[in-house]
Amino acid sequence: MSFVTFLVDDDGGVLKALARLLRAAGYETRAYASPQNFLAKYDPALPGCIILDLAMPGLDGLALQQELAEQDPERPVIFLTGTGDIARGVRAMKAGAVDFLTKPVDGTQLLAAVDRARRKDDEARNARANREGFERRIARLTPRERQVLDYVVLGRLNKQIALALGTVEKTIKVHRGRVMAKLEVRSVAELVRLTERAGLGPTR
Amino acid sequence: MSTLTFPSANSRTPALGSLLAGPAFTAALYFLGAEAAFLIGTLSDRIFAPFWPPNIVLFCALLLAPPRLWWLYLLATFPAHVVAELGVGMPMPQLLVAFATNCAVALVNAAATRGLLGPLPWFDSLSKALLYVAITAVASPALVALGGAFVPILGGGSVYNYWTFWVQWCLSNTVSILALGPVVLTWLSDRNRPAAHLSSGAIVEGALLSAGLFLVCAFAFESGKGAVADGLLPAILYLPLPLILWAAIRFGARGASVAILVVAVALLWRTLNGPNPFSADTPEESVFAIQAFLIGVSIPVLLLGTAIEETRRAEQAVRKSEESMSFAAIAADLCLWHFNYRSDQFWITDHGRRMFDLALDAPVTKQSIIDAIHPHDQPAARSAIRSVALSDRLIDTEFRIIRRDGSIRWVRARARADRNARGEKIKISGTFADITTQKAAESELAQQRRDLAHLMRVSMLGELSGSFAHELTQPLTAILSNAQAAKLIMANASPDFAEVAAALDDIISEDDRAGKVIHHMRGMLKKGEAKFEPINVNDLVGSTLRLLNNELIARRVTCDCNLTKELPPTSGDPVQLQQVLLNLIMNAVEAMHGVSSSRRIITIRTRTLGQGKVSIDISDRGTGVAPTHEHQIFQPFFTTKERGLGLGLAICSSIMKLHGGTLDLENNPDEGATATLVIPGEDVHLVS
Numbered sequence: 001m002s003f004v005t006f007l008v009d010d011d012g013g014v015l016k017a018l019a020r021l022l023r024a025a026g027y028e029t030r031a032y033a034s035p036q037n038f039l040a041k042y043d044p045a046l047p048g049c050i051i052l053d054l055a056m057p058g059l060d061g062l063a064l065q066q067e068l069a070e071q072d073p074e075r076p077v078i079f080l081t082g083t084g085d086i087a088r089g090v091r092a093m094k095a096g097a098v099d100f101l102t103k104p105v106d107g108t109q110l111l112a113a114v115d116r117a118r119r120k121d122d123e124a125r126n127a128r129a130n131r132e133g134f135e136r137r138i139a140r141l142t143p144r145e146r147q148v149l150d151y152v153v154l155g156r157l158n159k160q161i162a163l164a165l166g167t168v169e170k171t172i173k174v175h176r177g178r179v180m181a182k183l184e185v186r187s188v189a190e191l192v193r194l195t196e197r198a199g200l201g202p203t204r
Numbered sequence: 205m206s207t208l209t210f211p212s213a214n215s216r217t218p219a220l221g222s223l224l225a226g227p228a229f230t231a232a233l234y235f236l237g238a239e240a241a242f243l244i245g246t247l248s249d250r251i252f253a254p255f256w257p258p259n260i261v262l263f264c265a266l267l268l269a270p271p272r273l274w275w276l277y278l279l280a281t282f283p284a285h286v287v288a289e290l291g292v293g294m295p296m297p298q299l300l301v302a303f304a305t306n307c308a309v310a311l312v313n314a315a316a317t318r319g320l321l322g323p324l325p326w327f328d329s330l331s332k333a334l335l336y337v338a339i340t341a342v343a344s345p346a347l348v349a350l351g352g353a354f355v356p357i358l359g360g361g362s363v364y365n366y367w368t369f370w371v372q373w374c375l376s377n378t379v380s381i382l383a384l385g386p387v388v389l390t391w392l393s394d395r396n397r398p399a400a401h402l403s404s405g406a407i408v409e410g411a412l413l414s415a416g417l418f419l420v421c422a423f424a425f426e427s428g429k430g431a432v433a434d435g436l437l438p439a440i441l442y443l444p445l446p447l448i449l450w451a452a453i454r455f456g457a458r459g460a461s462v463a464i465l466v467v468a469v470a471l472l473w474r475t476l477n478g479p480n481p482f483s484a485d486t487p488e489e490s491v492f493a494i495q496a497f498l499i500g501v502s503i504p505v506l507l508l509g510t511a512i513e514e515t516r517r518a519e520q521a522v523r524k525s526e527e528s529m530s531f532a533a534i535a536a537d538l539c540l541w542h543f544n545y546r547s548d549q550f551w552i553t554d555h556g557r558r559m560f561d562l563a564l565d566a567p568v569t570k571q572s573i574i575d576a577i578h579p580h581d582q583p584a585a586r587s588a589i590r591s592v593a594l595s596d597r598l599i600d601t602e603f604r605i606i607r608r609d610g611s612i613r614w615v616r617a618r619a620r621a622d623r624n625a626r627g628e629k630i631k632i633s634g635t636f637a638d639i640t641t642q643k644a645a646e647s648e649l650a651q652q653r654r655d656l657a658h659l660m661r662v663s664m665l666g667e668l669s670g671s672f673a674h675e676l677t678q679p680l681t682a683i684l685s686n687a688q689a690a691k692l693i694m695a696n697a698s699p700d701f702a703e704v705a706a707a708l709d710d711i712i713s714e715d716d717r718a719g720k721v722i723h724h725m726r727g728m729l730k731k732g733e734a735k736f737e738p739i740n741v742n743d744l745v746g747s748t749l750r751l752l753n754n755e756l757i758a759r760r761v762t763c764d765c766n767l768t769k770e771l772p773p774t775s776g777d778p779v780q781l782q783q784v785l786l787n788l789i790m791n792a793v794e795a796m797h798g799v800s801s802s803r804r805i806i807t808i809r810t811r812t813l814g815q816g817k818v819s820i821d822i823s824d825r826g827t828g829v830a831p832t833h834e835h836q837i838f839q840p841f842f843t844t845k846e847r848g849l850g851l852g853l854a855i856c857s858s859i860m861k862l863h864g865g866t867l868d869l870e871n872n873p874d875e876g877a878t879a880t881l882v883i884p885g886e887d888v889h890l891v892s
Binding site: 014017018020021023025057080103104105106107108110 | 670673674677678679680681682683684685686688689690692693703706707710713714717753754756757758762
């Protein structure tokens with residue numbers, strides 16, 4: 001799936017010109033004249049970035065950013081502003097904007113920002129794909145194996161785990177081997193790293 | 205002109221001293237009058253005087269005294285009468301009858317004249333003078349003489365001569381009242397008039413006249429004897445007449461009566477003392493003739509004098525009213541004029557000639573006035589003249605005139621057509637007023653108002669500079685992006701020329717848009733007179749909102765437009781009307797400062813009212829107008845804002861007035877306030 005630039009600006013002339021520029025630079029571009037319009041047709045599954053005018057009637061850029069953050073937190077957002085409103089720029093950046101550009105925006109700057117956004121989106125998508133794969137593998141574990149995994153990640157020895165689960169060291173050893181095999185990891189260090197990245201703490 | 209009002213019956217009772225002074229003085233005059241009568245001469249009985257002043261003294265005294273005191277005057281004169289008549293040896297019964305008839309004639313005269321003639325003066329009105337003669341010289345003597353005729357009879361006269369005596373008594377009173385009455389009465393009425401002084405020339409003329417009269421009388425009577433025989437008596441008798449007429453013409457009733465008095469006294473004295481100039485058989489017969497002559501001359505002369513006086517007074521009154529009118533006109537810087545249709549003559553006051561800078565002696569015509577009018581104003585002036593002729597209304601018009609020195613003055617003309625009984629127009633009368641200074645003040649005021657409105661516009665523009673910058677940034681962004689896009693497309697191996705052309709087209713239209721923003725801003729910054737042009741109110745609202753777009757977003761205010769399509773055509777100055785809209789919308793925005801952002805909504809509605817009027821309502825949901833401020837919000841320098849000048853609404857209101865429209869601000873029933881602008885239709889006359 002190719003990278004899409006979603007363009008939202010209430011000014012028709014600006015919207016048309018920016019869309020033309022992005023298309024000329026080779027991006028697939030979808031232009032929306034209002035935030036409401038954009039939200040109604042937005043597909044979070046598509047890879048891409050959003051280019052938002054900060055000052056729009058009804059729902060302004062910052063409010064739209066907040067709304068997006070709830071359903072699509074990783075989506076990179078580039079802000080455009082007609083007035084160099086520093087306070088709102090800072091707020092936008094804190095809320096995770098990739099860039100904050102002042103109109104009239106220079107094409108090279110905008111394209112550079114879009115490029116950065118694409119890389120960020122790619123990374124985010126890759127990370128998400130990795131995370132999702134790991135989670136799928138974890139789902140293959142039996143409840144007992146899942147319990148063992150939690151203790152392993154905490155750095156417990158087989159003997160300690162067996163004591164805690166009320167079984168013998170040998171059984172734990174078998175479980176541990178299966179966990180490693182099902183999660184497709186070769187070392188405990190790799191296991192710890194993956195679980196951390198997936199945000200999985202012990203189930204206890 | 206003052207009048208001498210007689211004291212009425214209910215006048216306040218004066219002190220005893222002053223109460224008796226009048227009667228005592230009257231008695232003294234009565235006595236002197238009787239003595240004078242005797243001195244002038246009596247008839248053959250040595251008792252009956254053909255000229256008898258005491259009755260006039262008593263008559264005048266009764267005129268001056270309140271009626272309830274009349275008895276006191278009659279009582280006081282009785283001793284004077286007795287002493288005077290006893291002095292000539294009149295027996296008691298005769299004396300008593302004589303007193304009774306004297307009192308009677310004085311009482312009848314006083315009562316009748318007081319009742320019928322009213323207050324003095326009487327000798328400036330022909331009708332009053334006629335009535336005076338009818339009462340005092342005809343009716344009253346004729347009546348009382350019925351008793352008076354007994355006086356000579358009681359003195360030994362024959363009863364068969366009753367009617368002779370009646371005539372003698374009657375004529376004696378008539379001559380006295382005609383010769384002496386007007387002298388005393390005019391003197392009495394002049395006494396209370398402040399400016400009744402005669403000029404020194406008039407005094408000299410009067411003296412010459414009197415001397416002439418005496419001389420003529422003396423000459424006439426001395427030369428009379430021979431003349432009678434030659435049949436020249438009438439000519440000689442009428443010798444004093446030119447002098448009497450002279451007196452009447454120059455000095456009115458007063459002069460006439462004094463002249464008659466002089467002639468009467470001289471004639472009677474000469475007849476009764478010394479040789480009889482008229483060579484009649486008895487002095488009685490001569491006296492009768494003289495009395496008849498005197499009466500015949502004095503009544504017309506007296507009336508002539510009165511008529512002359514009346515005419516002179518009327519002329520004076522007219523002159524005085526003309527003077528005061530022309531003074532009032534000059535004081536008001538007005539000039540009066542009229543134009544006669546029949547004679548085609550134009551009359552104008554000297555003040556008007558100076559106003560129009562016309563020579564004071566040159567003839568003025570309608571054309572010379574029209575020629576003086578500024579060429580630009582001539583059509584309007586001509587149509588004003590036509591409408592004066594057509595309607596009965598007062599026409600009011602203003603125009604400029606060019607004076608000979610080239611200076612321009614503003615003149616306001618008011619005129620009305622005068623019509624005769626058949627409704628045909630006879631002439632146009634009117635006024636011209638120089639209103640140049642007023643016009644200058646008006647234009648200065650308008651200039652100041654324009655300056656102030658401009659100042660407010662500039663200051664508002666300062667506040668909205670962010671909005672203007674944003675309005676410029678958008679097309680600039682579009683232009684830059686289109687240009688860069690075109691460049692990118694051109695860099696392609698197979699450029700899409702159609703897209704490049706589209707980009708260039710967009711650049712052109714966006715450039716045009718930026719130009720409009722700058723033009724708009726320049727219009728607001730520009731200072732000048734209001735220029736009226738056709739206006740689409742909905743477009744005006746739209747362009748104002750575009751200008752405020754950024755401001756509204758920054759302040760989180762939503763604008764809800766409810767515009768009626770196909771509004772009637774209106775006209776106005778777009779810059780000034782937009783200034784009003786900007787001001788009102790910004791007021792609405794500021795009114796909602798404390799309101800939560802979800803409720804910060806401004807509703808703008810355009811509507812069609814009757815008669816081609818269009819209204820714009822701007823409603824907010826803010827705090828509204830405090831009831832205590834309702835009457836002040838349109839006052840200059842009234843403000844509820846911390847940093848406001850208090851001129852916004854005052855200027856908006858004056859701009860709307862200039863457009864012949866209105867501006868109202870009212871609280872909504874639920875929350876906030878609504879400002880309503882009413883703009884009149886295009887065909888409505890504009891006050892520019």
